[in-house]
Amino acid sequence: EPEVTQTPSHQVTQMGQEVILRCVPISNHLYFYWYRQILGQKVEFLVSFYNNEISEKSEIFDDQFSVERPDGSNFTLKIRSTKLEDSAMYFCASMAGPTSYEQYFGPGTRLTVT
Amino acid sequence: GQNIDQPTEMTATEGAIVQINCTYQTSGFNGLFWYQQHAGEAPTFLSYNVLDGLEEKGRFSSFLSRSKGYSYLLLKELQMKDSASYLCAARTDSWGKLQFGAGTQVVVTP
Numbered sequence: 237e238p239e240v241t242q243t244p245s246h247q248v249t250q251m252g253q254e255v256i257l258r259c260v261p262i263s264n265h266l267y268f269y270w271y272r273q274i275l276g277q278k279v280e281f282l283v284s285f286y287n288n289e290i291s292e293k294s295e296i297f298d299d300q301f302s303v304e305r306p307d308g309s310n311f312t313l314k315i316r317s318t319k320l321e322d323s324a325m326y327f328c329a330s331m332a333g334p335t336s337y338e339q340y341f342g343p344g345t346r347l348t349v350t
Numbered sequence: 351g352q353n354i355d356q357p358t359e360m361t362a363t364e365g366a367i368v369q370i371n372c373t374y375q376t377s378g379f380n381g382l383f384w385y386q387q388h389a390g391e392a393p394t395f396l397s398y399n400v401l402d403g404l405e406e407k408g409r410f411s412s413f414l415s416r417s418k419g420y421s422y423l424l425l426k427e428l429q430m431k432d433s434a435s436y437l438c439a440a441r442t443d444s445w446g447k448l449q450f451g452a453g454t455q456v457v458v459t460p
Contacts, residue, residue: 267446279393279437279450291445327392331446337381337400339446341392 238262240342242328248348249318257313257345259328267331268311269339270303272296272324279327285311318349352376354451356438361457362428370423370454372438380441382414383448384423387435396436397423425456433458 241260249255261268270282283293285303302314311330315322325346329339354374362368374382381400385393399405399414399421411424425432435453442449 269446269448271448278452279387279439279448281447281449284445284447286445292443292447334444337383337398337441337446338395339448341394343392 238340240328240330240340242326242342242345244345245343246346246348248350251320251349252317255315255318255347257315257326257328257347259311259313259342260309261311261328261330262332262340263309265330265332265340267291267333267336267339268303268305269329269331270313271327271329271341273327273344274321274324282313315347318347320349323347323349352442352449354438354440354449356436356451356454358452359455359457361459363459364428364430366428368425368428368456370425370436370438370456372421372423372451374419374421374438374440374451376440376442376449378442379416380443382412382421383439383441384410384412384421385437385439385450387437387453389435393437428458430458430460432456 243258268285273279282297284291300316304312325344327344328342331339356372384396387393397412404413409426414421437453438451439448
């Protein structure tokens with residue numbers, strides 16, 4: 237069964253450093269998402285991406301965040317200058333198309349900022 | 351404002367039935383989802399309702415009332431492996447954005 241994959245599974249970085257979280261959505265899916273979940277809190281929407289551009293972003297997704305689909309398979313989330321409060325589990329998700337409803341979540345990347 | 355409310359925790363016995371309620375107030379609405387999440391893992395899809403009524407899928411059923419902003423997830427014949435957090439989420443736009451509740455931790459006891 238096709239699945240969303242994410243690398244790395246765990247990333248430790250120092251405050252102020254840049255990190256790139258990588259995702260490979262399910263092949264032929266057209267809609268891509270990033271969510272985050274701070275430990276013990278709810279899952280929060282960050283950004284949706286379609287047709288090579290951001291379709292919607294949340295208040296969390298400020299100028300420090302960017303997303304890119306550099307080739308036909310990868311979807312990345314970059315945090316330019318990490319803060320302690322960016323420590324969270326980051327989930328990538330993909331959805332097939334406009335008539336679909338199910339989003340398939342990847343296993344997540346646990347980001348720890350020290 | 352936007353709000354999705356569900357109870358924090360529920361405990362039930364193996365073999366029993368548990369109903370998790372969710373109320374929502376969102377600026378847009380395009381369907382109500384239930385996800386299961388085990389600790390440290392990704393959410394996995396359980397059910398989707400966009401029209402009023404009951405959707406049944408094996409041991410799990412989900413109900414939606416759009417006029418009341420209310421949904422519930424019914425888990426029947428509880429098994430120990432059902433111990434997990436159950437997340438209620440509303441799709442609030444046509445791009446698929448999901449807004450999640452805080453989750454209900456279900457504890458199944460022997």
